[in-house]
Amino acid sequence: MNGQINTNQAGMNSFSEMPLLQVNDLCKRYSGAGSYMAVYHMNFSIPRGRIIGLLGPNGCGKSTLVKMINGLLEPTSGSIFVNGMAPGAESKRIISYLPERTYLDNGMKVSQMIGYFADFYADFSTERAYYMLGALGIDLNARLKTLSKGTKEKVQLILVMSRDAALYILDEPIAGVDPAARDYILRTIISNYNPKASILLSTHLISDIENVLDDVIIMKNGSLMLYSPVDAIRNDTGKSVDAYFREVFAC
Amino acid sequence: MLGKLMKYEWRGMRAPLIIMLFILGGTTLLSGALILMINPAYDGVIAGFSAMLAIFSFFLYYFGLIGCSIGIALIIAIRFYRTCYTDQGYLTHTLPVTAAQTLAAKTIVAILSNLLIIGAVIVSIVSLVSLGMSHFARIIGSYSYSWEAVYGMIFEEMNDQFIASVGMSFMQFMLWMLLFSVIECICGVIFIFACVSLGQLYAKHRVLGAILAYFVLTMLKNTLGYISIIPTYFRFFSAIETGAVMTMRSAFGSNMIISMLISVVLAVALYFVNLYMMTKRLNLE
Numbered sequence: 001m002n003g004q005i006n007t008n009q010a011g012m013n014s015f016s017e018m019p020l021l022q023v024n025d026l027c028k029r030y031s032g033a034g035s036y037m038a039v040y041h042m043n044f045s046i047p048r049g050r051i052i053g054l055l056g057p058n059g060c061g062k063s064t065l066v067k068m069i070n071g072l073l074e075p076t077s078g079s080i081f082v083n084g085m086a087p088g089a090e091s092k093r094i095i096s097y098l099p100e101r102t103y104l105d106n107g108m109k110v111s112q113m114i115g116y117f118a119d120f121y122a123d124f125s126t127e128r129a130y131y132m133l134g135a136l137g138i139d140l141n142a143r144l145k146t147l148s149k150g151t152k153e154k155v156q157l158i159l160v161m162s163r164d165a166a167l168y169i170l171d172e173p174i175a176g177v178d179p180a181a182r183d184y185i186l187r188t189i190i191s192n193y194n195p196k197a198s199i200l201l202s203t204h205l206i207s208d209i210e211n212v213l214d215d216v217i218i219m220k221n222g223s224l225m226l227y228s229p230v231d232a233i234r235n236d237t238g239k240s241v242d243a244y245f246r247e248v249f250a251c
Numbered sequence: 252m253l254g255k256l257m258k259y260e261w262r263g264m265r266a267p268l269i270i271m272l273f274i275l276g277g278t279t280l281l282s283g284a285l286i287l288m289i290n291p292a293y294d295g296v297i298a299g300f301s302a303m304l305a306i307f308s309f310f311l312y313y314f315g316l317i318g319c320s321i322g323i324a325l326i327i328a329i330r331f332y333r334t335c336y337t338d339q340g341y342l343t344h345t346l347p348v349t350a351a352q353t354l355a356a357k358t359i360v361a362i363l364s365n366l367l368i369i370g371a372v373i374v375s376i377v378s379l380v381s382l383g384m385s386h387f388a389r390i391i392g393s394y395s396y397s398w399e400a401v402y403g404m405i406f407e408e409m410n411d412q413f414i415a416s417v418g419m420s421f422m423q424f425m426l427w428m429l430l431f432s433v434i435e436c437i438c439g440v441i442f443i444f445a446c447v448s449l450g451q452l453y454a455k456h457r458v459l460g461a462i463l464a465y466f467v468l469t470m471l472k473n474t475l476g477y478i479s480i481i482p483t484y485f486r487f488f489s490a491i492e493t494g495a496v497m498t499m500r501s502a503f504g505s506n507m508i509i510s511m512l513i514s515v516v517l518a519v520a521l522y523f524v525n526l527y528m529m530t531k532r533l534n535l536e
Contacts, residue, residue, distance in 0.1 A: 030534075032454065067535070072344055074531045093347040101536075103341035105263070105334075119255050120346050 018084050019045035020167055020198050021069065026078035028064050028222075038064040040222040042078070048166070049195050051212055053230075053241070054202040056219035057249050062202050063100065065219070066171055069200075070097050083166060093122070096165035100172045102152050106145035110138060110155055117159050129162035132188060136181075150177045157185055161192045168199040174208060186212055207242040216241055218248070252348045256356030263334070264364050267326045271319060272371055278315030279375040282308045283382050290390060312379065316372060323368045324443060327361045328461070332447045336457060340535045350529045354444070354522075361440040369436060418500030427507075434511055438518035442468065445521035448528035454536075472517055479509040 028039040039061045046052060056062050067073040069080055071087030082091035104113055110133065117124045133140060136154055144152060157173055173189070174182045182205075190212055193199065200217075203209055216233065218226040225248075226233075230241055237244050285308030289301045334343050334357075343353060409421045417424055446468060450461025483506040490497045 070345055072341070072533060072535055074533070089347050089349045089352075092345055095345070097341075097345050099338075099341040099345075101338040101341055103338050105339060105342075107263070107266070116259060119259075120252070120348075 019081075020048050020083055021046040021200075022079075022081040023065075023069075024079045024081075026065070026068065026080060027076045028061070028068060028073065029076045038222050039068070039075075042219075042222075042224050044217065044224055044227050046167075046198050046200065048198055050214045051189075051193070051199045051201065053206065053209060053213045053216040054200055054219070055204075055206060055216055055241075055245060056225075058204075060219040061222040062219055063171065064222075066097075066169055066200075066202060069169060070095060094166040096121075096160045096163040096168045098157055098160040098168075098170040098173055100175070102149065102156065104144050104152060104156060107143065109141055109143050110147075111140040113144065113155065113159060114140075117162070121163050123164040124159075125162050125164065128192070129158055132158045132162065136184065150181065153177055154181060154185070157188065161188055164194060164197075166197050168197060169202075170199065171202045172204070173201065174203065174205055182208055206245055207240070210241050213241070218245070220249075253352050253356055256346075256348060256352060257360055260356050260360040261363075263330055264326065264360055267330075268364055268367065271322050271326065271368060274322075275315065275319055275368075275371055275375055278312060278318075279379060282312040282315070282379055285311070286379065286383050287386055289386070319368055319372060323365055324439070327364065327440060328443050328447055331357060331361070331444050332450075332458075332461070335529065336447070336451055336535065338535075340533075344529075344533060344535070350526060354526055354529060358440060358444065358522075361444070362437050365436045365440055366433065369432060416499060418498030418504070431507065431511060435514060438514040441518040441522050441525070442472075445525050445528075448525045451528060451532065451534065454534065468517075468521075472513065475513045475517075476510055479513060480506050482506075 022045045023042050026039055026042040027037065029035060029037050042065065054062050054066070064073060068075050069082065069087065071092060080087055083094055085091045108116070114126055114129050114133075117129070118126050130140070133155070136158070138147075138151060138155060138158075144155070147155065153173075154177065157170075160168065160170070168189075170189070174185050177185065186209065189199065189201075201209060201213070210230065213230045215227065215229050217224065233239070233241055233244055239247070285304045289305045289308075333339055335353075344350075346353070413419065413421045413424055419427070443465075446465040447461045449464035449468075450457050450459070453460030453463075483503060486501075487497065
């Protein structure tokens with residue numbers, strides 16, 4: 001490592017307003033036979049208007065953290081506030097979440113899925129969804145079970161990015177698609193990005209997304225290892241985030 | 252939001268329910284056709300064949316009803332498991348609604364689906380009984396009976412017998428049975444949901460866990476039921492000793508109410524267990 005990097009400096013921006021996401025002393029222990037701490041005393045805050053990469057090796061607690069922010073998992077201790085609200089129905093109104101899994105109902109058509117999102121999310125733009133689906137040549141009348149895994153992931157991303165949410169949480173959005181589609185997805189993320197919103201983007205494919213990131217959160221063994229602007233990493237280490245990550249987590 | 256949740260829940264349940272109704276309808280039609288082929292007036296071999304058809308139609312229908320009962324329970328359990336605890340759970344649990352609303356929508360739609368199947372079974376039974384009565388009336392040459400007269404006669408006879416043995420009129424008995432069925436239907440749905448949710452405690456074997464929870468909860472419910480019936484046995488045996496005449500109502504009436512109350516109390520407790528599992532113990536793969 002060429003230079004020392006200040007941890008959490010990105011979250012310490014002098015925002016006078018309430019942080020969009022505030023995580024306080026967050027811990028998660030999975031109980032049972034193989035009991036272990038998946039997330040260990042994490043503290044950070046995310047302001048508005050940032051694209052943040054959530055990085056870390058497998059099993060470092062990224063998915064657990066993301067699940068807790070989305071109210072899919074109960075923390076063992078600590079607290080989370082999304083725009084000042086604990087995870088719940090109200091916080092889910094302003095979070096647009098893309099999980100790693102394909103969560104769409106295979107029995108439904110693409111157009112029905114759009115209707116579903118439009119029914120539940122007041123901030124969903126049907127026009128935007130139709131436009132993006134058209135651009136990718138996805139048949140609106142196709143049943144989801146007839147689509148390939150990659151196409152389903154595209155549909156899912158389009159549904160998530162067609163919302164005017166305050167916080168987008170994207171878990172591995174480009175992992176299952178070809179490089180061309182990857183470019184389209186990244187363009188989609190950037191072009192639909194609302195400057196008042198933030199995007200938390202969890203991925204292993206750092207080099208592909210590095211250029212769109214403002215900040216990175218790097219997790220190691222369930223703890224926050226680094227929270228820094230991408231430029232600071234580049235300036236302090238003289239390396240790209242991808243190269244820095246490979247160096248830190250070299251096996 | 253509850254209305255929207257119910258709308259999509261109903262859409263998800265609709266297709267398997269329609270298939271179930273078609274199967275029930277098909278079984279009813281086939282049983283009806285077999286009943287119409289029964290005629291003891293035929294000679295020798297054909298009369299024997301006719302009697303075999305009677306037995307076959309009875310068994311066909313009986314297994315059809317068992318299939319319906321298991322089928323609807325499976326449809327409800329699978330739908331709940333799939334939408335709450337598999338990958339689809341990521342969508343279900345990130346909708347801007349509370350867990351209580353999600354559970355309420357699923358419970359209401361599952362109860363309505365269950366009631367729909369019960370209603371269809373009742374219609375099917377009444378149709379087959381009517382068909383059978385009409386057919387046998389024709390066989391014995393009682394063409395003059397109108398439906399009203401046939402039913403009137405049977406209900407009148409049943410009524411006298413019921414008041415003497417059961418302690419209430421036939422219609423009262425049927426209303427009690429209907430109430431009992433509706434309450435059991437509601438409690439049954441909550442029971443199924445709770446088993447599926449409790450199965451999630453076994454992260455590696457969720458389906459097996461749900462089946463285990465089903466057996467444990469069934470055992471608990473049955474044990475409570477057996478305990479509640481003990482006073483009835485005492486009343487029954489003391490009546491035998493004293494030679495007193497007991498109607499079914501005086502012997503089992505209170506037991507039925509206690510059994511119903513056990514189901515309701517258990518269902519309320521399990522509803523909250525379910526809610527707890529869907530909030531505090533949710534852990535999607």
